[in-house]
Structure formats: C-alpha cells, structure tokens
Amino acid sequence: MKQAILQAEKRQEVGKGAVGRLRRRGMVPAVLYGADNLNLNLALPLRELNKFLASFGANALVKLSVAGDREYSTLLREVQRDAVKQEVIHLDFMEISMTEKLSTSVPIRITGEAKGVKEGGVIQYLLRELDIECLPADLPEAIMVDVGELGIGEQILVEDLILPEGVTALTEGDTQVVSVVAPRLEEEKGPEEEEAEVALEEDTGEKAGEEE
Template sequence: MASIQLKVAKRDAKNTKVSDVRRQGFIPGVYYINGTESVPITSNFKDLKSIVFTSLTNVVDLEIDGEENRKCILKEVKFDPITDEILHFDLMGLTPGNKIVVNIPITLIGQSVGVRNGGILNHVLRKVKVRCLPKDLVETIEVDISKLKIGKLIKLDEIDLGDLEVVVKGNAVIAGVSRPRVATAGTTIEMDDDEDEDSIGEEGAATEGGEGEAGE
C-alpha cells in the first residue's frame, strides 16, 4: 500500500505547554512504539490534514527533525468539541513481525442488481477492527455488491479478508438492499420479492425472520 510523507519536529514537553504550542500555530502530538519511550512532536495543519481527513488507512513515513524515516500509522486524533480543530494526534510506530490492531474502512464497489431494479442500498458496517502484521495492512476492504439482490444481505463472515483477523467476532451485516415502497392513496405498499430470505430494516438494522440490529 502507498505511504504518506510527514515531517515533524520534536517538542519539549517538560518546558513547553501544549496550549503554547497551539498558540504558535502548531499541533502537538506524540510518536510511540511498543516497548520504547514516546517522543513528543509537533506538526502543522497543512502537513497533518492529509493523514487525518481521509477515509483510508494509510502508512505514514515519519521524519522527526531530519532523522531516518519511521513507519507508523495514525492511531488517535482529538478534536475540539466546538470548533472541530485538531487538538492532539498520536502516531504508533510499526515493527515488522509484530501484529497491530487497527480499524479498516469498508468500501462498496459495483452497482447491485437490486438497486438497478429499484431497491434501496443500505451500507451498515463502514469499518471493521482487525489484527494483522504491518505488511498485510490495506487502505480499505473492498466489497463487491454487484450481485446483491433486493431483500438480500452481505455479511462479514462471507468476505475473504486474507490475512486480516477480525477482532470482534460476529455475523455483522455489511450491506443490504431493501425493497422500494410505493405510496398509493395514502397507503404505503412494499414491493414484494419472491426470493426474500433476509431483509434490511429502514434504519439499516438486519432482520432474519424477526427484528434485530447490526452495528459497527
């Protein structure tokens, strides 16, 4: 997978307050790797936004004060609850051979036959927490929905994830196509589908012979 370059500077955490760092126009952060001491760092918004405001999982080539690049991923970002400004960021270093836990986004590809026939697509599960080696990281998990019919579901355990190990087990629903509804004379009528076995509720909840919910 492709990586993103990021240059940062070391931060004197003992003698400089994070509020002072922000007033100077920089964003405080920390780089850490399991088993070693963390390194306080700073970045600017222009350089940081490409790894924060993305739906993909990216490997970051981190350069600290001109030192040799270190492979890492963005582990956590804190935002101001009022202004949505970035307050702090955490970068976790990657070590070959050591597995990590990370959320990978799910991307639906193709146009389902159900949608072409008038159904409504419900994308329920948008990311999944997995455990894997750094070399097996992917930007996104692509799920082909081209054969998805009205009233049918695609579930997580039906997808080949390769070397990605799902952390939270369960038969979560990724996506489904619900029946269209036609309003006539003030009455809403569901379009029938003779192959219906599973269905998606209006709010994206999965139902199998009854009502149930599927979340991320």
C-alpha cells in the first residue's frame, strides 16, 4: 500500500469551544497515539483531508508531518463523520514502525457473479472484514474474493482465501466468508399459523388443510 503525506499542527486547546474555533479556520481535530505513552492532539486542514480521503480510507498508511516536531509513520485507524452532513469531524492516527508487523482488519470485497446465483440460488455474505497481520508495506487495501465458480450448497472459508504475499489471516480458518444456498420453495409458517393449526387439530381431530 502506498503511503500518503499529510501536514498537521499541534493543538493546545481541547473542548467544544476550541474545536469550534478550529473548524472555523477550516481545520479538523485529530489525535496521534502510540508506544511510550505517545498522545498528541493535532489539527489538520479539512481541504487536504478531503482530497486524501477521496483516494484513501481507514487503514491508510500516512506519513504525518507535525509542524515544530517531526514526521511520524502512522496508520489511520478511524475517521469520524457528522451523522447528518457526513463531514469529517475527527481522526485517529496510530504511530507504527515500518519494520514491525501490525495487526488490523481490512475489508473483504466480492467480485464476480456466483454460478449458483445464475442457477437460482441465493448468495449470503457472512464476513465483511478479515483480521490480518503483516508489515505496513504489505498492508492491502482489501481482500478480493472471486465467487464466480461458487455453486449452490458451496461456500468459501477464510482458509480458502488467496492472500497477498506477506499477509497472514488471524481470523479462524473455518470461518465462512460467503456461501450460496438454495432458495426456499415455501415460506416457513409463523408461530400464529402453527398455533391455529394445532388448535384446529385438537377441535376436529383432523390436520389443517385435510378434507374428507
């Protein structure tokens, strides 16, 4: 995964009032944490962040250049957005070592149309993210899963996935990722229908739906 570069500045003030003043300046609050009790309150320009997030997402590798300090190799751990406007309101960065393996989760992306779906089956997406371990330079943006040959009654497990070189799955190997099941030919009866049929049998001694 390629590494992005972002500029940041330290922020001394915290709280709602300070955050409001930051946003009026076109800045977004962030935090950088890591080993040896590293915990820096930062601010980043919203315009640059929007450009960055258009190409990268969570788990992006970021070289964070902090004014008056130094550059940090980081992993973008979380992006918080306003629930209504969807504007970025906060970011979490974690300092990493480019020579040490890290553990994180990456999205699973399904490609192709399953053979079983073409035959009338129903596809079930059972795992959305995969826990992995790798060096930062080997971190994939996503794990691609081709379901083209998946037939009815078949499934793909974590142990079946083809992972990029240097990437190890931490999720249990027998965990289902995706499957194709046969369609239900008849809707299952609800509790009320079953109770009504039982009552009818008790009253008449006949099974519901049977005629003499």
